[in-house]
Amino acid sequence: MASVAVPRSQRRIELRAPDAVLAAVTLIALLALSAYVRTRAISGSFWMDEGLSVGIASHPLMDIPGVLREDGSPPLYYMGLHLWMQAFGRTETAVHWFSLLFSLLTIPGAMWAGWSLWGKRAGFIGATLCALNPFLTSYGEEARMYSLMGLLALLATACFLHAFVYRRGRRWIVLFGIFQALMLYTHNWGIFYGLGAFAALLLLWWRSDERKPLAIDGLIGFGIPAVLFLPWLPTLLFQAGHTAAPWGRAPRFGAPIQISRDLMGGDRASIVMLLCGGFGLAQVLQARKQKRDPERLSIWVLIAIPFVTLAIAWILSQITPAWVSRYFAVALAPLLLLTALGLARARWLGVAALAVLVMFWINPRPFVDGYKSNVRDIGAEAGSQMRPGDLVVVGQPEQTPLAWYYLPAGLRYADTAGPVDDPRHMDWVDAMDRYEAAQPRDVLPPLLDALEPGQKVLLMRPLTEGVENWSAPWTQLARRRSAQFGAILQEQSGPGGTFRQITVAPQFYRGASTVGNVGILYEKVRDTPMTQAP
Structure with a gap:
């Protein structure tokens, strides 16, 4: 990729004292608000998937990978839940807090990602989106791995942009590889995310004037999770051959509506994000900048990753159904980061749109079920x-x-x-x-x-x-x-x-x-x- 001059303010978060105070106060307020919204059903009853989570995590720690050979999932979430239950017990409230923790951590994660990539306005908007997003609200009160997947996908996507779009050094490549490996050990749809990220890298490579260095960096970034995942690969191959999802059905062409409603809380919110965020993104794409401007490339990357991820999952689910809206956690982070960038560049229109989204999302009742099973x-x-x-x-x-x-x-x-x-x-x-x-x-x-x-x-x-x-x-x-x-x-x-x-x-x-x-x-x-x- 041709060397692009990146303003110093975009290379790192430079927290002056007023900015540091504002960031801290905003984070505290958003964390408090999010915790309040996301604990309305924190002691609600488990349903069958949560019973599976607690049951599997109740086995001895080192027995969990062997148990999961018969289940079809990777072990990271269950082993983490085992340690959590040893420390805090296995009541509904205690177990739900394990998931809530990951939902809350997306807030500072999004602020860091948006601020370090596109400035503080994008950071504040990203943090607000993650504080109230309905998917993170719903699965922040469910004993499953989806809020953890949302957090890992957020960190992996931000590191991908730092590493391959802004070209800020090998440490970001290594971090991307580590976070992607953690995704693979959390849920099998981490594979689809990896394919989506690889497609985005191919797009960058195609548009680059420095293809060889980018190819080497890509080999490192995708080689790390491949190597780290090798110990689990034999189990995954066995699971793929013997533990399908006979309870699932092949998805149809209403999938975009399903994604809109289950990830963004409904069509109204999705329309606001599409129109106002799209306006801001159009401003970036139409600006007279260099063809390989990082913000332009960021947009295409953040479109490519979720689109390819979900497209591959949709196609494969026509053969072996594995299309469930809770699995969309892997695509949520790039979509929220894309929205944060669009609303930030839409300026006051973006701020107004964010206020509307807050009104749509702040009531958790439509998104959270405290009585999942009797x-x-x-x-x-x-x-x-x-x-x-x-x-x-x-x-x-x-x-x-x-x-x-x-x-x-x-x-x-x-x-x-x-x-x-x-x-x-x-x-x-x-x-x-x-x-x-x-x-x-x-x-x-x-x-x-x-x-x-x-x-x-x-x-x-x-x-x-x-x-x-x-x-x-x-x-x-x-x-x-x-x-x-x-x-x-x-x-x-x-x-x-x-x-x-x-x-x-x-x-x-x-x-x-x-x-x-x-x-x-x-x-x-x-x-x-x-x-x-x-």
Whole structure:
């Protein structure tokens, strides 16, 4: 790339005393505001994915990578959560704070990124966007890795711009490589982000007059994560061949609307960002500057990274569905940085647009669900009547860790494929084939026969209303098997039957939950072996 004179003010953050005070006061205010907004549901109930997180993280630290071989995820988040739970406990509030911490850290991260790249106005705008962005609000109160991915993508993208657009030295190349490696160890969509970043580097290389030095730097920047990821590569290859997502569906052409609503909190906010931010970006692109001006190149990089990332994910999801809006965390950071640059260059129009976005985003209720699942209520009502050795049968297998979390200790667990030795995680290895092959009349009777009179069995079935949520191959199977297991137990609880129904939980619904279940508790009243049906 041709050498471009970069003003000294753009090479580093030069904090004069007034700027330092203003930055500190602004950060404190934004952190306080964000923490307030993002703790409205901090003690809300877990849902099944969060149950998986806590269950996996409850294993011994060095056993977690082996457990994840059957899950399909990388280990960094779970190992970090394990250490966090050892220090702060595993209540809903304590675990949610682990994710909230990463959401809050995006605020100073965005201020540093915007200020160091494009000036203090961009820094303040970027910090404000991250303080209230609905995606970071939502996943700042969920025990999953998506707020961590958002933070790592922010740091990786900023370091990419410092390293390859502004050409500020090898330290930024190394930092980019390290952050990208951390993304790869946090979620598999880090691979798609890496491909998006590589496409952006190719764009820079094509426009550069110094292609050889840029190619060498690129080799270093992308070689670091490749080398660091090698120890996990055999596990990833096994997961790719055996732990697909049968609960997913191939995305369609409404994906841009889904991205708008799930990343930016709705069409209104997206339109404001597109129009006002786009106006500012157009000002940069139309200005009479050198063809290879860093700000111009920054725009194209920040467009290329999320576009290529999501395009690759969309295309591959046509073959093996893996398109879920929570995975979009990898694309959020470059989009927010692009918006920060656009609003900063739009001047007072950008400030007005930012104020409008704050009004759209400051109310967390549309974006945060404090009642994600009613398994906590089932555990409180039915669990109080159960004793060690009683049996829990889970109709939707991936909810078993959630049941383990909310039900008393000492219970035995099974799902629609049979006994579950370790209810703290879900074994996704060839899951669709295994669960389709397991026939209810072969699985359930031996489990029930093993109970002694006086022991209880809790059947936890998902509430499967809504065709849209239950049309994938996996969810269709869970719905069918749950009904079949329920029918068998109902047969055995009639007059003269082996079981009697004690209660149905929850008796009282506190509100509509995102993932609903019903728990039906039975007690064995006589030791009569069940007759195998043909």
